[in-house]
Amino acid sequence: MSESFLIAGATLPDGSRADLLIEDGTVVELGASVSATDATRVDADGLIALPGLVDLHTHLREPGYEQSETVLTGTRAAAAGGYTAVFAMANTSPVSDTAGVVEQVLSLGEAAGYATVRPIGAVTVGLGGEQLAELGAMAASRAQVRVFSDDGFCVSDPMLMRRALEYVKAFDGVIAQHAQEPRLTQGAQMNEGVLSGELGLAGWPAVAEESIIARDVLLAEHVGSRLHVCHVSTAGSVEVIRWAKSRGIRVTAEVTPHHLLLTEDLVRGYDARYKVNPPLRTRDDVEALREALVDGTIDIVATDHAPHPVEAKDTEWDAAANGMVGLESALSVVHAALVADGRLDWADVARVMSSKPAEIGSLAGYADGLVVGAPANLTLYDPEASRSFSTEDLAGKGVNSPYLGLELPGRVLHTFHQGRRTVADGTVVDVAEVARA
């Protein structure tokens, strides 16, 4: 029998105070004064108990890019950030475009134990954008893939996108589109605007994202399918999605923490830590994205956690890799961007970072949050803490965080994945202990 935990005096997302008893991977009791003599007591006074966070957009890099991240190190980063489930993007090597590869990723996640790993399947063979991957085989595999994406590349061929949207209806799948018109973004290095003109960096125009989203929502409407839009980054994209939702089109959308907090002005020093795709945008875009997350136009926050080895960023801007790590910092960034000024409360955070991403990804166990009978996936967060974010706060292989040296609120103190503790007192639990549990 696994270790039992009595979490005492936690504040639930709705603001009420409760004790939680965790046994055999399940929340078995929840109430004002729960007692259990043989359970490990965790004092949660002043801590917020959030349901385990779910990231619909994580790059775990394994197989193929183990110098950047592995399933083990990436899920350690997830645990450190309060996550208990991550959806692993398909741009591995080999690409996660067959049942064999997605089952391997699933198995690696199960062996590590830090978080539930749900592989995302590629839409097209080798992310090549030409031929559909075996979506059905991946869906029927032990990995039960429901989310498909060529992330990093856009499924730009409209015929192929239409077919993919139609095909996954057979198993209630969803296509997660990386919306980037390739011809409009050849060689693109940063947001196109007055600053790109000054810095002499090739522009990534907002219209390259917005035009693909506009096309895709119309395709989704036409064939009655489910579309998910990855990392929405512009005010115009928000308008298109708002329009689509008002028409009843089945579209969901995500925003990354960095697009909620950071702007293109950071590119001015050519520091490649701020190079990301889609690029950091303007202050107006950031404000529109915040509004959209508050009003529900954007459904969820997803990290786009993209670890890279040091040498991929320690270089001139053009040669640097796109991407930022984000799992460890996501909750604090959302806290800073939207909770601090009261536009989101903790129940909203639980929705946009846990139950809703799980729903989009067809992941069971997160629908009702922290209730008796639910799997014990949760994190205890100290909202009063504050820290100068540093590499000490990172738990994966990548140190390419844009927040290093920034003052961020809050801190994850404990994380439980299926009743097993993965973070204790702010420290990620030892690999062997988590795997053994």
Place this chain on the structure above:
Amino acid sequence: MRHLLSTKDLSREAAIRLLDIAEDMADVQNREVKKLPTLRGKTVVNLFFEDSTRTRISFEAAAKRLSADVINFSAKGSSVSKGESLKDTAQTLQAMGADGVVIRHQASGAPFTLATSGWIDAGVINAGDGMHEHPTQALLDAFTMRRRLHGAASRGKALDGVAVTIVGDILHSRVARSNVWLLNTLGAEVTLVAPPTLVPVDTSSWPVTVGYDLDAAIDDGVPDVLMMLRIQGERMHAAFFPSEREYARTWGLDDERLARLADDTIVMHPGPMNRGLEISAAAADSPRSTVREQVANGVSIRMAALYLLLAGEEEN
């Protein structure tokens, strides 16, 4: 001056001081012995990741006339073409004791990264980075304008009120950017003329007037200076313009337009020229043209820049 990376962050005083020192350097060029001992014992590395014989030999001549030791490091055939990173190349130069690095790089910001990364202690001169800046070109252009306008009385002067029209591929041009910032700092009034496809999508914060009509710019604007930029014929393949012929007809300085220029308008070109495309042979070779002066002045400007970076240290 620690580095010379851009004209955007150059103050009016610093710019005029550099132009004045270049005047002194130009005087030296008229002596029988053109060489000064100023940088004896200093090592200047010309680190060129992009081919540019003209700019490289200009810097080489400048460094040698100041008695510096010059090492030319070209990316082609070197370890750089074998995948060595900018960081490792920089640290190699550091280990060899480079005092100054003149860098030309295809990536915008590479000189900035080199200067601020801590990889190297040397002073860095940007000799052209991607589509970003080419500060010594803009300085030599300003120097050339000042000399044409004020002759021997140039010292201490700026370019207040001078109307400069820059024509051509603004979007991809580091020369245009460096000129826009520097000319504005020196008080000139800058007009940009180009096909709309070759202007950055948003220039609202630039201190310039943008137009698309070269004839109007010549007839109504009456520029003191008409600066023609090199156009790359390959641009038409990315649909920036339909054909070289249409470009030349619409935005080229042909003989007919040349004849309509005001008497004292000068014609500039940073080189290398595409005769018959952006500039006619008659325009390039006319007395208005400053093309050869620009080349000569380039050496003086680069001597001044190297002097400020490398000899200035000893004063501290």
